[in-house]
Amino acid sequence: MTHYRPQSFEVKGGPQWGRDHLPLLRAKLAEAGLDGFLIPHEDEYNNEYLPDRAERLAWATGFTGSAGAAVVLKNKAAVFVDGRYTVQGRAQIDPELFSLEDLTGAGVAGWLADNAPSGGRIGYDPKLHSPDALDKLTRGARKAGAELVRVDTNPIDAAWENQPEPPMAPLVPHPVEFAGEDHASKRSRIGEAIAEDGADAAAITAPASLAWLFNLRGGDVMRSPLPLGAAIIHKDGTATLFVEPDKISDEVRSHLGNEVAIRPEDEFEAGLKDMTGKKVSADPATASAWVFDTLEAADATVVRRRDPVALPKAMKNETELKGAAAAHVRDGAALVRFLHWLDTEAQSGEVDEITAAQKLASLRDQIPELRDFSFDTISGYGANGALPHYRVSEASNLKLTPGSLYLVDSGGQYPDGTTDVTRTVPIGEPTAEMRERFTLVLKGHIALALARFPQGTTGGQLDILARLPLYLRGLDYGHGTGHGVGSFLGVHEGPQRIAKAGSDEPLQPGMICSNEPGYYKENEYGIRIENLIYVTDPEPIENGDIDMMGFENLTWAPIHKSLVDIHLLTPTEVAWLDDYHAGVREHVLPLVDGEVASWLIKACEPVSGSTP
Structure with missing residues (x-):
C-alpha cells in the first residue's frame, strides 16, 4: 500500500541547468539594480528536504545536493559544497560558469570578502537566511566594501518559468495512541517554558515543531510527514496556527479545538505585527531573518531562544x-x-x-x-x-x-x-x-x-x-x-x-x-x-x-x-x-x-x- 512518490533514478540538475538559467537570473538582477545575489539551499521553513518549488539552488546552478549555497555576481559565480558533495559538485556544475568552493571554513562570507565588488549591492531573500548566518555574510560583504540588500521578491522566482506550485497536502491528526500526549497538554507545557523565559509568546516556524506541538502530520515535504506553516503560541498555551485553508478539514478543526485559532498562512506577517509591545521568543537557528525583522518593525521585544518545542520533541x-x-x-x-x-x-x-x-x-x-x-x-x-x-x-x-x-x-x-x-x-x-x-x-x-x-x-x-x-x-x-x-x-x-x-x-x-x-x-x-x-x-x-x-x-x-x-x-x-x-x-x-x-x-x- 504505497502512500508516496517512488524514488526517482533520473538525472536531475547538471551543468545544462546552470547554462540555461544563469543568464535569466542575471537579467532579473540587472532589472532590480543588483550586482549579485545569495542563494542558500534553504526554504522559508529551514527544511532539510525541500519541496520542488524551493529548489532554487538547483535551478540556478544545476547542483542538487542537500547542503550547499551559491553566490552569483555580474561576472563571476561560485557554488559552495562540503566534503560530502565535492564529487557531485564537480559533476553537476559548469566550471566555466561557477567555481567550486568549500562551504566550511571561511565559506560564503570569506568568498564575499575576497570577491564582492566595492560599492556593490548584493541581494538576499530574508526568508531564506537565519539572522546569525546573515550577520556573517554582512560582515564578509562589508570587508569588500559591498552591502547586502534585502529583496521582497526573490529574483529566482521571478525568472523561473513553470516554477512548481506550493505543496498543498492535507493535514491529518496524529492520534494520541502514537503521540502519547494530547496537544493541549503539550501546549500547556510549552506555554510554561515560554513564561519561564520571560516571554509572552513564541514564534514557531519549524515544520517538525508544528507537527509535534499540535499532533498533526502532513505531506508537504517528501520523505517527511510534515505540514508547512507557522504558529504563534502564547504563555497561557493558546495558539494561532497559520496554514493554507485548503489543507484544513473539519476533522482537523475539531481536533485542534477552541484554544487554537486557524488563520491563512499569508496572515503570519499580520500575526507577528500584532505582537507590538510583547516579548516574543524566536529561534535564530530555525526562524528566518524575516521573522526577526517583522517583529522588530512591530516594536515587539525579540528574545533569542531555542525553539521551545525542540527539546521536548527530542x-x-x-x-x-x-x-x-x-x-x-x-x-x-x-x-x-x-x-x-x-x-x-x-x-x-x-x-x-x-x-x-x-x-x-x-x-x-x-x-x-x-x-x-x-x-x-x-x-x-x-x-x-x-x-x-x-x-x-x-x-x-x-x-x-x-x-x-x-x-x-x-x-x-x-x-x-x-x-x-x-x-x-x-x-x-x-x-x-x-x-x-x-x-x-x-x-x-x-x-x-x-x-x-x-x-x-x-x-x-x-x-x-x-x-x-x-x-x-x-x-x-x-x-x-x-x-x-x-x-x-x-x-x-x-x-x-x-x-x-x-x-x-x-x-x-x-x-x-x-x-x-x-x-x-x-x-x-x-x-x-x-x-x-x-x-x-x-x-x-x-x-x-x-x-x-x-x-x-x-x-x-x-x-x-x-x-x-x-x-x-x-x-x-x-x-x-x-x-x-x-x-x-x-x-x-x-x-x-x-x-x-x-x-x-x-x-x-x-x-x-x-x-x-
Whole structure:
C-alpha cells in the first residue's frame, strides 16, 4: 500500500541547468539594480528536504545536493559544497560558469570578502537566511566594501518559468495512541517554558515543531510527514496556527479545538505585527531573518531562544519509544528479506544498484503501515559506496559484480516510528583489507552501543568511542557518528548530535540517535554499520558512585559475519555481537518463514568459539 512518490533514478540538475538559467537570473538582477545575489539551499521553513518549488539552488546552478549555497555576481559565480558533495559538485556544475568552493571554513562570507565588488549591492531573500548566518555574510560583504540588500521578491522566482506550485497536502491528526500526549497538554507545557523565559509568546516556524506541538502530520515535504506553516503560541498555551485553508478539514478543526485559532498562512506577517509591545521568543537557528525583522518593525521585544518545542520533541515518551520499537521490528523483517536476497540472487553479478533499491522498496511496500521512505535509499556498490551520501541514478548505476562491497542505507516512515538503518554486504569474497576495515568499524559501533555516561554528557564527548579503533590504524570517516531521529517526523532532528563538532546539548533519556561509524576508501568501496538507539534513564552501576545512562537498541538486522575478523574483537565485543544476533533472531524470526527463516537462523549463529 504505497502512500508516496517512488524514488526517482533520473538525472536531475547538471551543468545544462546552470547554462540555461544563469543568464535569466542575471537579467532579473540587472532589472532590480543588483550586482549579485545569495542563494542558500534553504526554504522559508529551514527544511532539510525541500519541496520542488524551493529548489532554487538547483535551478540556478544545476547542483542538487542537500547542503550547499551559491553566490552569483555580474561576472563571476561560485557554488559552495562540503566534503560530502565535492564529487557531485564537480559533476553537476559548469566550471566555466561557477567555481567550486568549500562551504566550511571561511565559506560564503570569506568568498564575499575576497570577491564582492566595492560599492556593490548584493541581494538576499530574508526568508531564506537565519539572522546569525546573515550577520556573517554582512560582515564578509562589508570587508569588500559591498552591502547586502534585502529583496521582497526573490529574483529566482521571478525568472523561473513553470516554477512548481506550493505543496498543498492535507493535514491529518496524529492520534494520541502514537503521540502519547494530547496537544493541549503539550501546549500547556510549552506555554510554561515560554513564561519561564520571560516571554509572552513564541514564534514557531519549524515544520517538525508544528507537527509535534499540535499532533498533526502532513505531506508537504517528501520523505517527511510534515505540514508547512507557522504558529504563534502564547504563555497561557493558546495558539494561532497559520496554514493554507485548503489543507484544513473539519476533522482537523475539531481536533485542534477552541484554544487554537486557524488563520491563512499569508496572515503570519499580520500575526507577528500584532505582537507590538510583547516579548516574543524566536529561534535564530530555525526562524528566518524575516521573522526577526517583522517583529522588530512591530516594536515587539525579540528574545533569542531555542525553539521551545525542540527539546521536548527530542525526548520521546514511553508511547513513542514503544512505537519506535514496534516499527523497527516490522521494518527489520523487510530488511531481513532483502539481506537474504542480497546473499542469494544478488550474488549473480547481474543485479544493479537501481534494481537493488527497487527490490528493497517492494519489500517495505508490503508492510501495510508504511507511509513513505524516511529518505531516498542510498544503494552504492564498490566506488559508489565510498560516497557517504550517494544517490544512484541511471547515469551512475553499477552492477553488483563479485569482488567488492555493497552499502545500503534506507528507512521507512510509519505512524508509530521512523527507521534508518545501514548494512554493508560482500558481493563475492571480501578481501582481507575489507574484513579488517569492516571489523574496525564494528568495534567502534559496539563501543558506542555499550557506552555508559553520566547526566550532562554531550554527543560530542562520546564520538571518540566510535572513532578510536579506526584512529589507531590511521583511519577515519568524514561524517558525524549519530544524529537525532523523529517520531514519525524527520529522519534527522536535533538538538542532540554525536559528532566531532557535536552540539552542546546533553543527551537526555528518550532521545533517539543513530550509531553509524563508517570507513570509505575513495574509488574502491564504502563501509557503514548503522543502528538506531535511544538514551536510557540513569541507573546505578554496581559499586559505583554515579548513576549512569546508556543506550538501548532499536534496529534488528544481521551484521554480515563473513566481513568480521573475530581475531580483532575482544571477548566483550564478541559477546555483544552474539547477544545482538540473538536479539535479531528473537524479534524478527517470527515474521519470516521458509528459506528466509533458515537463512536468518544461520546469519544469527554465534561467532564465539567459531574458527574464522
